[in-house]
Amino acid sequence: xxxxxxxxxxxxxxxxxxxxxxxxxxxxxxxxxxxxxxxxxxxxxxxxxxxxxxxxxxxxxxxxxxxxxxxxxxxxxxxxxxxxxxxxxxxxxxxxxxxxxxxxxxxxxxxxxxxxxxxxxxxxxxxxxxxxxxxxxxxxxxxxxxxxxxxxxxxxxxxxxxxxxxxxxxxxxxxxxxxxxxxxxxxxxxxxxxxxxxxxxxxxxxxxxxxxxxxxxxxxxxxxxxxxxxxxxxxxxxxxxxxxxxxxxxxxxxxxxxxxxxxxxxxxxxxxxxxxxxxxxxxxxxxxxxxxxxxxxxxxxxxxxxxxxxxxxxxxxxxxxxxxxxxxxxxxxxxxxxxxxxxxxxxxxxxxxxxxxxxxxxxxxxxxxxxxxxxxxxxxxxxxxxxxxxxxxxxxxxxxxxxxxxxxxxxxxxxxxxxxxxxxxxxxxxxxxxxxxxxxxxxxxxxxxxxxxxxxxxxxxxxxxxxxxxxx
Numbered sequence: 001x002x003x004x005x006x007x008x009x010x011x012x013x014x015x016x017x018x019x020x021x022x023x024x025x026x027x028x029x030x031x032x033x034x035x036x037x038x039x040x041x042x043x044x045x046x047x048x049x050x051x052x053x054x055x056x057x058x059x060x061x062x063x064x065x066x067x068x069x070x071x072x073x074x075x076x077x078x079x080x081x082x083x084x085x086x087x088x089x090x091x092x093x094x095x096x097x098x099x100x101x102x103x104x105x106x107x108x109x110x111x112x113x114x115x116x117x118x119x120x121x122x123x124x125x126x127x128x129x130x131x132x133x134x135x136x137x138x139x140x141x142x143x144x145x146x147x148x149x150x151x152x153x154x155x156x157x158x159x160x161x162x163x164x165x166x167x168x169x170x171x172x173x174x175x176x177x178x179x180x181x182x183x184x185x186x187x188x189x190x191x192x193x194x195x196x197x198x199x200x201x202x203x204x205x206x207x208x209x210x211x212x213x214x215x216x217x218x219x220x221x222x223x224x225x226x227x228x229x230x231x232x233x234x235x236x237x238x239x240x241x242x243x244x245x246x247x248x249x250x251x252x253x254x255x256x257x258x259x260x261x262x263x264x265x266x267x268x269x270x271x272x273x274x275x276x277x278x279x280x281x282x283x284x285x286x287x288x289x290x291x292x293x294x295x296x297x298x299x300x301x302x303x304x305x306x307x308x309x310x311x312x313x314x315x316x317x318x319x320x321x322x323x324x325x326x327x328x329x330x331x332x333x334x335x336x337x338x339x340x341x342x343x344x345x346x347x348x349x350x351x352x353x354x355x356x357x358x359x360x361x362x363x364x365x366x367x368x369x370x371x372x373x374x375x376x377x378x379x380x381x382x383x384x385x386x387x388x389x390x391x392x393x394x395x396x397x398x399x400x401x402x403x404x405x406x407x408x409x410x411x412x413x414x415x416x417x418x419x420x421x422x423x424x425x426x427x428x429x430x431x432x433x434x435x436x437x438x439x440x441x442x443x444x445x446x447x448x449x450x451x452x453x454x455x456x457x458x459x460x461x462x463x464x465x466x467x468x469x470x471x472x
Contacts, residue, residue, distance in 0.1 A: 005145075005152045012205050013144065013153075014160030015198040016082050016137035022164035023089065023130060026191050027053070029172055030184060031123070034100050037181055039116050049120070051417075053127050057410040060128065065135030065403030076208025077399070078136035078143065085133025086199045090192045092126040097185040104181050139402040142390040144211035146218065150387035151339055155331030158382055162324045167194060268392070275452040276392050280408045282450065283385055285443035286347060287412035289354070289436040290378060292420035296432055303429045305363040315371040322375030323382075330380050338454045339384035344447050346380030349373055351440035357433045388453035 028050075035041045035049055068081050075083070099122060103115045138157070145153045168191060175187040268276065297316065301307040334342040353370045360367055386405055393401040423431040 005149045005156075007156065009206070009211075010141070010145070010153045010156040011160065012202060013141050014157045015202045016133075016140065017157050017161040018164035018167075019086065019195040019198040020130070020134055020137060020164070021161035022168045022191050022194055023093070025165040025168035026172065026187065029168075030176075030187065031096075034096075034119075034184070038100050038103055039119065049123075051414060052124070053130075054410045054414045056127050056131055057134075058407050058414075060131030061135045061406040061410070062400065062403030064132050065139060065399035065401070065406075068136040068139060068399040069397055074209070075203070076212070078140040079203060079206075079208050081133045081136035082140070082199060083203060085129055085131075085136075086195055088129035088132065089126060090196055092122055092129055094188055094192055095122045096126065097183070097188045100184060135399055135403040135406065138386070138406075139390075139399045140206075140208065142387065142398050144206070144208065144215055146215055147387075147391055148335070150390065151334040151342075151384050152328070152331035154387050155327040155379075155383045158379070159324060159327045162320070162327070164194070164198075165320075272392055272452050275450045276389070278446045278449040279385070279388055279392070279453065280404065282343075282347075282443045282446040283389075283405065284408045284412045285439050285446060286350070286381055287409045288416045288419075289350070289439035289443065291413050292416045292432065292439075293354070293374075293436050295417045296420055296424060299424065300429055300432050301363065305360070307363055315368060318368045319371040319375035319378070322372040323379040326376045326379035327383060330376075330383050334380075334384050339388050340447065340450060340454050342380050343384045343388075344444060346377040347440055347444045347447060349380070350377035351437055351444065353377070354433045354437040354440060358437070388450070391453040 032046050032050060035046045041049070064081060068077050071077050071080060073080050096119065099115060099119045103119070106115065141153050141157055142150055171187055171190045175190060176182050176184065294316065301315075330342065350373075353374045356370055357367070386402075389401050389405045390398055420432065420435050423435060
């Protein structure tokens, strides 16, 4: 059993997430410009099109995540989806700037409605292609990483995603010309290239089947050793052993030995299922809070703080940089104090910052400090929430629950711009931070009810309290 995270291997696994995040950073920044400047869509229609990816994600991510659980090939369970999804995404996304350029060349000559339909159709297939491999790409990490190392590994994965986002921003700055209708083909080509190269390196360096088998055997051996130790000390396995591994700390009950593997929520013990539901509720709630701020902050700063131009972006950039710098240290911290404690600390810190922002009636440089702390808090939440979901699932259901994780996070990102936007428009812009504070506190309350998925046994008074598998 590995006692230390293989950082080199984890960085290589993170290449898949790097490719995904580089695409989405470009998509979020460029596609609205094409829709408005080339096809002259209004704000409402542009917003509807831009929400399509989140709507599709709710359906696609669980489906393809579950399918990847059931596939067995020489490449592995996840790799076929990662490779095929990347190939299709690269092909379709490269058509987008070509269609855009063709449309601009036709201006003033012929009716362009048909070109608009073609563009939207290709955009749809691009989004489906991206949805095909997001869940499998994320699920690859827990497949080949021991349970007790997954928070650290997820920190690396998030860091790689941030690198992909930064790369896309740099390419946008360098390759997008001035004016309302620049040629986006070089930009799309640069993103397609990094996606193809990243996934190519991943496939050549990671042997998914071999690594997954090693992890499964090692964790099975640890579970058996713990049971043997309990029996040697005269303790019945029934109702006493806290199972370690993919199901987290699961207690056996009712005179029957509880195995460490379950098949979906149907076979999941009642207490674990309860924790899973509260965990998913927490994910929905803190995404509701966080995304309300990120989506409405530009308007809020203009109306309330009287900031002009793009100066508002400084606060968001500070939060992003702080999160990037925090990922790996937080992964190490959570391995020591536990995932749940780290998440709850992050939620409280985020809530405190939102509460402090209530009293800011104009911009002050100290606000950047608050946003830096929000970035740290968000890193603490993100690094640990997904590993907790995976820890409560079965090894054969990782893809399914990866999709479920994204379903709840995406649902929040669909709801919160509408709900918070309604309050901003019809009540007051000053409702933004109270809104974020409320949902953050609700997330904290639901997290208190999560009892499983942590890296350490729940009951410290157990005879096994000193038999933790640590990462030292």
